[in-house]
Amino acid sequence: MKTRILSVDVLRGLTIFFMIVVNTPGSWNYVYAPLRHAAWHGCTPTDLVFPSFLFVVGLSMSISFRKLPTMQTGEVLQKLFKRAVLIFLIGLLLNWFPFYRTHISDLRIFGVLQRIALAFLLGGAIIASVRKTRLLLGAFALLLLGHWAILYFAGGDAPYSLEGNFSNVLDRTLFGDRHLYKGFGIPFEPEGLLGTLSSAGQVILGYLIGKTTLKNGIPGPVQLRNLVVLSLVLMASGLLWDLIYPINKPLWTGSYVFFSSGIVTAIWGLFIWIIDLQKQSRWTFVFRVFGQNPLISYILSGIIAKIFIYLIPVGETSLMGWVYQYIFQPVFGNYAGSLMFALSFTFFIWLFAYALYRKGKIIKV
Helix, strand or coil, X not given: CCCCCHHHHHHHHHHHHHHHHHHCCCCCCCCCHHHCCCCCEECCHHXXXXXXXXXXXXXXXXXXXXXXXXXXXXXXXXXXXXXXXHHHHHHHHHHHCCHHHCCHHHCCCCCXXXXXXXXXXXXXXXXXXXXXXXXXXXXXXHHHHHHHHHHHHHCCCCCCCCCCCHHHHHXXXXXXXXXXXXXXXXXXXXXXXXXXXXXXXXXXXHHHHHHHHCCCCCCCHHHHHHXXXXXXXXXXXXXXXXXXXXXXXXXXXXXXXXXXXXXXXXXXXXXXXXXXHCCCCHHHXXXXXXXXXXXXXXXXXXXXXXXXXXXXXXXXXXXXXXXXXXXXXXXXXXXXXXXXXXXXXXXXXXXXXXXXXXCXXXXXX
């Protein structure tokens, strides 16, 4: 597709923008509730950011995979595998950086980039191999129902609890406690192996919605109306399934896939109407810049944040802590100062993305 769909670029850029904002507050002690993840079940605005990115991965595939009929399946799978391995390794190295702080025996294996890599690989491999819409819908349903069945039948008396879910049993058995995330009070990996099934399903769903909506290029009023209806159906499906299968980001439940995808679809529909149909796009510049180089912007934000925290001490604190404590906190207060720091840091990363944008460079990770 020679004509870029600006609404897709803006949705991708907006997602990266918020991924960086929620990851870099001035102080984790002062974060507004909407900018925190739900403690376990439930969904906050922050819990919509990561699934939005996976949805956009599928959406982007619906554009880039238009040349699939002219490519051999093996060729496509090889490209998918190479890119997935690269993204996974970068995520692993980012977990390890700065390398002197963590022994390899304690290195966390999974993370955001690793989940993106595995979901991209599995979802993309299914799309490249199946191709037909009807069969892809079946694969999507099988991934979500298979994920639910494993959690429900292999789990304990409380299969969707932190302590009783089978996803944790699987990760602890295969990788050991020392290689898992410790932020829940016990070793538990929110980007663990089992969640690859449902997150790959979200990639496929994004692909199917993109394929249908962008079939004739820039969407028109009919496609927009269908998208709005679909977003409501997805949200309602997620809420109904939530009655027996909780919306849960750490487990990446099927109800969470439906609910989050419905909201992201609605946001994309709004962007289509404002940007693609009404041609109101001047306000999108910040997000277009991030949207051109999304992954490298996210990776750079992680590296620079760790440099500011671990490698540049200022007195008894870090550069990041000092800037928040002596600049943002006195001026804006605790919570607003923490948010303003996050926005300022995100703008700092944006400047790097803007330099690439000005030169017309796209770094494909």
